[in-house]
Amino acid sequence: MAATARSIRSGSVPASQRPQAKPQATSRPQLRLISNPHGADKNNVFGKVLEWTRTRTAPMVHVVIAVVFLVATLLGALMLRTQMVQNSFEAAEVKQHINVLTQDIEDDQAKLDQLVASLPDKASEMGMVSKGGTATIDLQGYQQPKDSEGGTQ
Incomplete structure (x- = not known):
């Protein structure tokens, strides 16, 4: 099997079956004008991008995804701001x-403080007299009356 694989080589083709190379013409090549049928597309940016996607290996889907991502990012940043x-x-x-x-x-607290400060003056104007001392009630010697039988009154 190895012998048959070696025998089939590009160099093993007989000279009679090889294509003959034509001798190069020594004349000068002619210049000619190549017209672009999509010439209108070259003037705008979208046409240039479209032409770039046709001539390059990047498919149009990748360009569309990139543009959609950029627009979404821009809108997201704008909405966030x-x-x-x-x-x-x-x-x-x-x-x-x-x-x-x-x-x-603070204004209400100041008014309240002012009213509390003027309270004794207003009470004396109305004829009220303040009690001088304090009154206390001593319940140590208190005994419950005998007529009530443990009930409260």
Whole structure:
């Protein structure tokens, strides 16, 4: 088997069956104009990309996937930035609302303190007299009356 594989070689073809090489003409090659039937496509970018995909090994599907990915990434980044700006605006609005409420609480607390401070003066204007000492009740010697039989009144 090895002997038959070696006997079939490109160099083993007899000279009579080999194609004859034509002698090269010494004349100068002629210049000719090659027209492009898709000449209109060369003027725009899409036409150039389309021509590039036809002439290269990259299929059109890869280019379409890349363009869709880039557009989706661009839209995603734009939507993310828009959402971040909106959240920032809402946070600033909430912070301003908190500051207004804190100011209102401080104003109300100041009014309450002022009313508490003026309470003794208003009570004396109305004729109320403050008790000088404190009153205490001593229940140590308290005995329950005998007429109630363990019930509460």
